[in-house]
Amino acid sequence: MQNEFWHERWEKQQIGFHLDEVNKVLLKYWPAMQASSGSRVLVPLCGKTLDIVWLLQQGHAVVGIELSEIALDELAAIISAELQLEIDKSRDGDQVFYRADKLLLIAGDFFAVRPQQLGKVDVVYDRAALVALPKPMRDDYCRHLWQLSQQAPQLLVTFTYDQQQMPGPPFAVLPQEVEQQYQPYYHAELQEQREIIDTEPRFRERGVTSFLQDVFILTPR
Numbered sequence: 001m002q003n004e005f006w007h008e009r010w011e012k013q014q015i016g017f018h019l020d021e022v023n024k025v026l027l028k029y030w031p032a033m034q035a036s037s038g039s040r041v042l043v044p045l046c047g048k049t050l051d052i053v054w055l056l057q058q059g060h061a062v063v064g065i066e067l068s069e070i071a072l073d074e075l076a077a078i079i080s081a082e083l084q085l086e087i088d089k090s091r092d093g094d095q096v097f098y099r100a101d102k103l104l105l106i107a108g109d110f111f112a113v114r115p116q117q118l119g120k121v122d123v124v125y126d127r128a129a130l131v132a133l134p135k136p137m138r139d140d141y142c143r144h145l146w147q148l149s150q151q152a153p154q155l156l157v158t159f160t161y162d163q164q165q166m167p168g169p170p171f172a173v174l175p176q177e178v179e180q181q182y183q184p185y186y187h188a189e190l191q192e193q194r195e196i197i198d199t200e201p202r203f204r205e206r207g208v209t210s211f212l213q214d215v216f217i218l219t220p221r
């Protein structure tokens with residue numbers, strides 16, 4: 001999946017993946033992550049998710065990484081308004097940084113971000129990040145995420161459906177693949193698998209008959 005694909009999505013505002021509310025999965029499973037207030041949460045491929053606003057409201061520090069500056073400009077504006085935070089925006093080469101107390105957003109390629117830029121990560125929250133990438137990129141993503149997060153526990157949301165019925169993204173990432181991808185670093189425990197095709201008419205229109213949302217908690221080995 002080329003970066004240009006995603007830039008075009010954001011330019012044309014074709015962002016059907018974006019939720020206008022905090023993800024119910026996050027609300028339901030966050031307590032199980034046992035993240036103390038003040039712990040640092042990494043949200044890879046974050047888009048402009050309102051989940052980051054919620055995490056900040058819980059007292060967490062948040063690091064978000066997202067290719068699109070359009071997305072992060074919008075997210076920074078929402079965070080500023082909701083939390084009365086002044087966010088400093090700066091540019092360094094291909095990367096754009098948004099900084100405020102307890103907040104770091106990086107607009108740039110996830111694969112170009114180095115661990116030293118992030119500092120300590122206590123928890124990872126991946127909603128629709130792994131599934132945004134085709135298989136060869138998923139291999140690199142899992143390895144790189146591990147390097148960035150030093151194996152921090154992870155709340156992970158993926159989707160299971162028949163890949164023959166629709167080309168990704170989102171790509172189908174079955175529980176077996178999650179286990180295999182993260183096997184060197186984590187125990188992956190499937191918390192729930194829920195049919196959500198009724199809430200995803202855009203996928204039904206494209207011929208998908210069943211679309212399962214899978215929630216995992218990954219704990220370090």
Ligand SMILES: C[S@@+](CC[C@H](N)C(=O)[O-])C[C@H]1O[C@@H](n2cnc3c(N)ncnc32)[C@H](O)[C@@H]1O
Nearest residue numbers: 006017045046047049066067109110127128132
């Ligand atoms: C399916 S969306 C999910 C966004 C967000 N996690 C959410 O739940 O709304 C995937 C996001 O990943 C971003 N993305 C894709 N490839 C990326 C890369 N190599 N580095 C950083 N972000 C990337 C896209 O721009 C897009 O916003």
